[in-house]
Amino acid sequence: EPEVTQTPSHQVTQMGQEVILRCVPISNHLYFYWYRQILGQKVEFLVSFYNNEISEKSEIFDDQFSVERPDGSNFTLKIRSTKLEDSAMYFCASSDVAVNTEAFFGQGTRLTVV
Amino acid sequence: AQSVSQHNHHVILSEAASLELGCNYSYGGTVNLFWYVQYPGQHLQLLLKYFSGDPLVKGIKGFEAEFIKSKFSFNLRKPSVQWSDTAEYFCAVNEAGKLIFGTGTRLQVFP
Numbered sequence: 001e002p003e004v005t006q007t008p009s010h011q012v013t014q015m016g017q018e019v020i021l022r023c024v025p026i027s028n029h030l031y032f033y034w035y036r037q038i039l040g041q042k043v044e045f046l047v048s049f050y051n052n053e054i055s056e057k058s059e060i061f062d063d064q065f066s067v068e069r070p071d072g073s074n075f076t077l078k079i080r081s082t083k084l085e086d087s088a089m090y091f092c093a094s095s096d097v098a099v100n101t102e103a104f105f106g107q108g109t110r111l112t113v114v
Numbered sequence: 115a116q117s118v119s120q121h122n123h124h125v126i127l128s129e130a131a132s133l134e135l136g137c138n139y140s141y142g143g144t145v146n147l148f149w150y151v152q153y154p155g156q157h158l159q160l161l162l163k164y165f166s167g168d169p170l171v172k173g174i175k176g177f178e179a180e181f182i183k184s185k186f187s188f189n190l191r192k193p194s195v196q197w198s199d200t201a202e203y204f205c206a207v208n209e210a211g212k213l214i215f216g217t218g219t220r221l222q223v224f225p
Contacts, residue, residue, distance in 0.1 A: 042217045106157060
């Protein structure tokens, strides 16, 4: 069964450092998403990406965040200067269409900012 | 914008008990509704989904959910829970492609 893969599974970084979280969506999917889940809280939408541009972003997705699809397979989330409050589980998801379909989630990357 | 409410934050049951977890969304029209499960230390897995048609939806592992449009609800049910159902359960609605999640319900099932 096709799946969304994320690397690394766990990343520890110092405050102020840049991190790049990587995702390989399902190959024939066109819509890509990042979500995050702070420990003990609900899953929150960060950004959606389609046709090589951001479709929508949440208030959380400020100038410190960026997304990129550098090649035909990877989808990355970059945090330029990490803050303690960026510590969370980050989930990548993909879907074939925007609505009336299921989004497939990756295993997540646990980001710990120290 | 849509919002999703899950009123049960923590549910504790014994094995074989019946389960119903509440989920309400904020406004109507055409909705795509989902229940996801997150086992400890794992990622989100889809339990079931509703797009249209029969409002009673059957999912994996014996779960089902009923879409009641007049009540803006999509409650999750299972007639007899097992210890292995211990997990966090999230209701979600699709709004223009992005998923809006509820705060989740932590289910603990004791043998």
